[in-house]
Amino acid sequence: MKVIAIEEAVGKKIGHELTGIIPGKKENITYLKGYVIKEDDIEILKNMGKYHINILEDQAGMIHENDGARILGAKLCGQGIKITEPKEGKVQGLAEYQGVVISDVESIMKINLTDGLKFATKKSYSIVAPGDRVAVASITPLEIEEQVLTGAIAGITEPIIKVLPVIKQKIALITTGTEVYEGRIKDAFLPFLQSKLEPYGYEDLKQIIVPDDLDKITAAIDDLLAQGFEMIFLTGGMSVDADDFTLRAVKNYEGMEVVIYGSPVLPGAMFLAAYHDKQIPFIGLPAGLLRGGRSILDLILPLLLVRQRLTKEFIAGLGDGGIA
Numbered sequence: 001m002k003v004i005a006i007e008e009a010v011g012k013k014i015g016h017e018l019t020g021i022i023p024g025k026k027e028n029i030t031y032l033k034g035y036v037i038k039e040d041d042i043e044i045l046k047n048m049g050k051y052h053i054n055i056l057e058d059q060a061g062m063i064h065e066n067d068g069a070r071i072l073g074a075k076l077c078g079q080g081i082k083i084t085e086p087k088e089g090k091v092q093g094l095a096e097y098q099g100v101v102i103s104d105v106e107s108i109m110k111i112n113l114t115d116g117l118k119f120a121t122k123k124s125y126s127i128v129a130p131g132d133r134v135a136v137a138s139i140t141p142l143e144i145e146e147q148v149l150t151g152a153i154a155g156i157t158e159p160i161i162k163v164l165p166v167i168k169q170k171i172a173l174i175t176t177g178t179e180v181y182e183g184r185i186k187d188a189f190l191p192f193l194q195s196k197l198e199p200y201g202y203e204d205l206k207q208i209i210v211p212d213d214l215d216k217i218t219a220a221i222d223d224l225l226a227q228g229f230e231m232i233f234l235t236g237g238m239s240v241d242a243d244d245f246t247l248r249a250v251k252n253y254e255g256m257e258v259v260i261y262g263s264p265v266l267p268g269a270m271f272l273a274a275y276h277d278k279q280i281p282f283i284g285l286p287a288g289l290l291r292g293g294r295s296i297l298d299l300i301l302p303l304l305l306v307r308q309r310l311t312k313e314f315i316a317g318l319g320d321g322g323i324a
Contacts, residue, residue: 020048065089078159093135264319268296
């Protein structure tokens with residue numbers, strides 16, 4: 001593009017979108033890229049503060065900001081994301097359905113370290129609704145060298161952000177505690193868990209209350225697996241007290257792999273994550289969650305909703321920000 005005085009621009013094409021505010025009116029003045037400037041536009045543009053203007057000229061090896069943003073957004077955004085038309089060197093990525101954002105933080109960093117390219121996203125593992133903005137790809141100069149743009153995205157073989165859809169699942173809750181089983185105290189975990197799950201939906205939600213008995217806890221696990229439940233929460237009996245058998249029942253259950261016991265998130269220190277047959281999550285929730293506020297459950301629930309496997313490394317990483 002070439003910069004010239006506005007008086008010399010009549011008959012030439014504007015190199016990028018221009019927007020001006022008219023005092024006292026809701027509508028803005030907008031000149032689109034490629035608009036041919038007329039004599040009548042001179043005073044209007046001066047009132048917008050445009051005494052010089054970028055004129056569109058074909059220049060080999062350069063890409064306009066809107067075209068560059070479109071290329072960048074299409075390359076970086078994947079499943080579940082709709083790209084808008086470019087405006088002022090930006091495209092937005094909008095969620096196509098309720099889901100969870102999964103992004104490659106390292107690749108986002110590499111893009112943003114390239115001068116002229118910017119890529120902003122919702123934080124990975126955020127839950128989003130249809131139409132929510134999850135990404136913005138932008139070119140900061142009015143033009144960018146083609147080799148800079150192509151070089152930055154050359155090593156990207158697949159999109160670096162996607163939205164996985166929330167999957168409605170059959171979910172069960174095993175509540176252990178002789179005091180709850182005998183009716184001495186009222187269970188509080190089922191309504192707590194319902195409040196967390198209902199915004200996203202589920203196919204079924206069932207609770208089994210058992211006493212502090214290793215055999216009865218094991219039998220409850222047998223029953224729920226036989227019924228095809230896809231996610232099982234366990235509450236009560238998660239500590240090392242003499243009457244606590246939940247952790248032992250899970251560890252000893254055939255085909256069970258314990259990923260981690262304990263988390264750096266407060267509340268949620270005595271948290272359990274295990275998988276039966278490498279696919280059905282067993283999630284142990286400590287009583288401290290009932291105090292309210294953000295907890296370990298809020299941080300892992302997005303992954304469970306889209307059947308992303310919890311790992312020891314992921315849980316360990318939650319220590320950064322583990323205190324609300």
